[in-house]
Amino acid sequence: MTGRRPGAAREQLAGWLFVAPVVVILGLFMVAPILMALWVSLTGWNGQGSPFRAGVPFVGADNYTRLFTEEGLARRDFMTSVRNNAYYVAIVVPLQTVLALGLALVVNARLLRGRTFFRAAFFFPSVTSSVAISVVFLFVFANSGAVNGLLALFGVDGPQWFADSRGLLHLLLGATGLVDPDAPPAALTGGGPFGLxxxxxxxxxxxxxxxxxxxxxxxxSGTFMLMFLAALQDVPVTLEEAAMLDGAGRWGVFRHVTLPLLRPTTFLVVTLGLIATWQVFDQIYVMSQGNPAKTTLTPAFLSYQTAFRSFDYGSGTAISFVLFAVIVLLTLLQRLVMRDRRAS
Known part of the structure; x- marks a missing residue:
């Protein structure tokens, strides 16, 4: 029977003493608020007094079932926000990933002069206040703003950008003549999942x-550009040169050497992009408030609106937990997909 090493208990105690401040801080400011919010999502608290007092009604899972199974405005608004956010994620994540990789390849080029300037210029929008940039975009895309003025030079009548609730797919179908957006087929308007x-x-x-x-x-894109740039600078030059000597062109080297080595960074960029895009709030709050016709409504903004404007804190908190579950599931799914690609 082997005994414990002398001094092991003392070292273990010392280790716990070192990590105790971090454990206490995380417990007080992360774990405890999450558990408190979980309790609120199971109640009908309206923001008056403490959510833990005896008079707060306990509704159980009603705040969650109302979002998925019960007919009503709550489910319709939530599913509308999910639809809007799903299209937002499906467009933003691929575009910002491809653009960030392209910018990183540009500033990593050995023959590019003024690389420091271009790095700073590409990264500058990422460190600027999102609220300030959103306000600038409101002016730029106004009805008489710079974008519509530029389009007018080419004879194009620009839309009312922040007042146009028409969907791009509807507009595309209408432009091709396949479907009349004002009179869609009855098969598409007669029914659908989750109240839409x-x-x-x-x-x-x-x-x-x-x-x-x-x-x-x-x-x-500027933030993710720096991540790709750091990864590109870690790619061994000898591998690229060996591939060139074997007859691979620039595209072949990028596809078969550089891109596979960037897979961990790509996974990180896509994961961070998924998390950020499902949590989009400040741009919605400043630029549209969910309008027009709730076509810019997102789950994060709906959670805020339900809790702090409609004073239904239970439903607002339930929306935030559903959003958390969506983010976790998509992250795990993405990790599974990329692991399968590495295995193959």
Whole structure:
């Protein structure tokens, strides 16, 4: 029977003493608030007094079932926000990832002069206040703003960017003549999952949401560019030179050597992009408040609106926990997909 090493208990105690301040801080400011919010999501608290007093009604899972199974405005608004955010994520994450990688390749080029300037210029929008940039975009995309003025030079009548609730897919179908947006097929308007018709699910992002997408892609690509740039600078030059000597062109070297080595960084960028895009709030709050016609409404903004404007803190907190579950599931799914690719 082997005994414990002399002094092991003392070392273990010393280790716990070192980590105790961090454990206490995380417990007080992270774990405890999350557990408190979870309790609030199971109640009908209206913000009056403490949510832990005896008079607060306990509703159980009603705040959650109302979002998925019960007919009503709560489910319709939540599913509308999920639809809007899903299109937002599906466009923003690929665009910002590709743009960030492209910018990193540009500033990593050995023959590029003034690389320091271009790095700072590409990164500058990412460190600028999102509220300030959002206000600038409101002026730039106003009805008489710079964008519509530029389009007018080419004879194009620009839309009312932040007042246009038409979906891009609806506009595309109307432009091709396949479907009349004002008279869609009855099969698409007659029914659909979770209280929205198929026609509403297949609307695509609205013109107003597209404007916000352009803003977010422009402001977030700089941060991810730095991540790709750091990864590119860790790629061994000898591998690229060996591939060139074996007859691979620039595209072949990038596809078969550089890109596989960037996979961990790509996973990080896509994961951070998924988390940030599902939590988009400040641009929505400043630029649209969920309008027009709720086509820029997102779950994060709906949670805020439900809790702090409608004073239904239980439902607002339930929306935030559902959003948390969505983010976790998508992150795990993405990790599984990328692990399968490495295995193959």
């Amino acid at each position: 018709s198929w026609w509403e699910w297949l609307s695509g992002p609205s013109v107003a949401m597209t404007t916000i997408i352009m803003l977010v892609v422009w402001t977030t």
